[in-house]
Amino acid sequence: MRLYQEIGQQLRNAIQQGAYRAGDKLPAERDLAAQFSVSRSVVREALILLELEQCVEIRKGSGVYVLPPASVVPVVEPASDSVTCGVFELLQARQLLESEIAGFAALQATRNDIVELRKAVELERQQLSSGTIADDTDEHFHYLVAMATQNAALVAIVQESWKLRQRSGMWLNHHQDTSDFSARWAWFEDRMQILQAIQHRDAVAAKRAMWQHLENVKNKMLTQADISAADFDGYLFTSTPIDNNTTK
Structure with a gap:
C-alpha cells in the first residue's frame, strides 16, 4: 500500500468512526500534512482517492467536505487485469491522452502544483547525477501533471494507464535504460520543457512538450525492440500528429 493510500485509509476510518460528520469540512491540506507528517502532495492524493470513492467532495476554492454515508459506494477496481495491450499501443493511447491533460494542466495548475512538479x-x-533513479520517478511526474488539472477523473485515467504498463510483461522487457543514462537525461529535459510550459500557463506549449516527450520515448523503444518478436506492435500504432494549427 502506498503512502497516500495509507493516509486515505486513516481519514476514511476517522470519518467512519464519527470524527468528521456529513457536511463537516476537513482540515486544510497543510494541517493534514502536519498531522500525518507527510507532504501536501501526499495529502492531495489521499483526498482525491476519497473523492473517487464518493466519501468526500472537493470544492475548489472552498475546501473538502464529508459526504453523507449513503453517498459512499464500494470501491470497484478497474478491470485492467483482464486488459492486454501492446507496448506501442499503450504509448499511442498515452500520447493522445496525456498531451491533452498537460495542456489543460497549464490552465488549471496552482502554485502548489508548480512547487511539487519542481520538486x-x-x-x-x-x-x-548520482547514477541511480527510482522506478516510480517517471510515474510520479506524470501523476503530478494530471493532479494539476484539478480533475479526479483525469487523475484516475492516468493512474490506470500506468497500472496497464506495470502489468505488461512486454513493456518491462522493452523498457530498458542505457547504461550511461543518455535516454533518461533526454527525458529529463523533456520534463523540464513540460514543467516550464505549465508554469508559464502556455497550454499549447505544454501539450506539444508532452506529445514530443512520449514521441521520444517511443522512438527510443523502437531502437531497442525486437521487430521479429510475435508481440511487436510498433508498426500498427504510429503517432498521431499534433495539431499545429492549435492556438492559445
Whole structure:
C-alpha cells in the first residue's frame, strides 16, 4: 500500500468512526500534512482517492467536505487485469491522452502544483547525477501533471494507464535504460520543457512538450525492440500528429 493510500485509509476510518460528520469540512491540506507528517502532495492524493470513492467532495476554492454515508459506494477496481495491450499501443493511447491533460494542466495548475512538479524534476536530476533513479520517478511526474488539472477523473485515467504498463510483461522487457543514462537525461529535459510550459500557463506549449516527450520515448523503444518478436506492435500504432494549427 502506498503512502497516500495509507493516509486515505486513516481519514476514511476517522470519518467512519464519527470524527468528521456529513457536511463537516476537513482540515486544510497543510494541517493534514502536519498531522500525518507527510507532504501536501501526499495529502492531495489521499483526498482525491476519497473523492473517487464518493466519501468526500472537493470544492475548489472552498475546501473538502464529508459526504453523507449513503453517498459512499464500494470501491470497484478497474478491470485492467483482464486488459492486454501492446507496448506501442499503450504509448499511442498515452500520447493522445496525456498531451491533452498537460495542456489543460497549464490552465488549471496552482502554485502548489508548480512547487511539487519542481520538486519532482529536481529529485530526478539528483538521482540521475548520482547514477541511480527510482522506478516510480517517471510515474510520479506524470501523476503530478494530471493532479494539476484539478480533475479526479483525469487523475484516475492516468493512474490506470500506468497500472496497464506495470502489468505488461512486454513493456518491462522493452523498457530498458542505457547504461550511461543518455535516454533518461533526454527525458529529463523533456520534463523540464513540460514543467516550464505549465508554469508559464502556455497550454499549447505544454501539450506539444508532452506529445514530443512520449514521441521520444517511443522512438527510443523502437531502437531497442525486437521487430521479429510475435508481440511487436510498433508498426500498427504510429503517432498521431499534433495539431499545429492549435492556438492559445
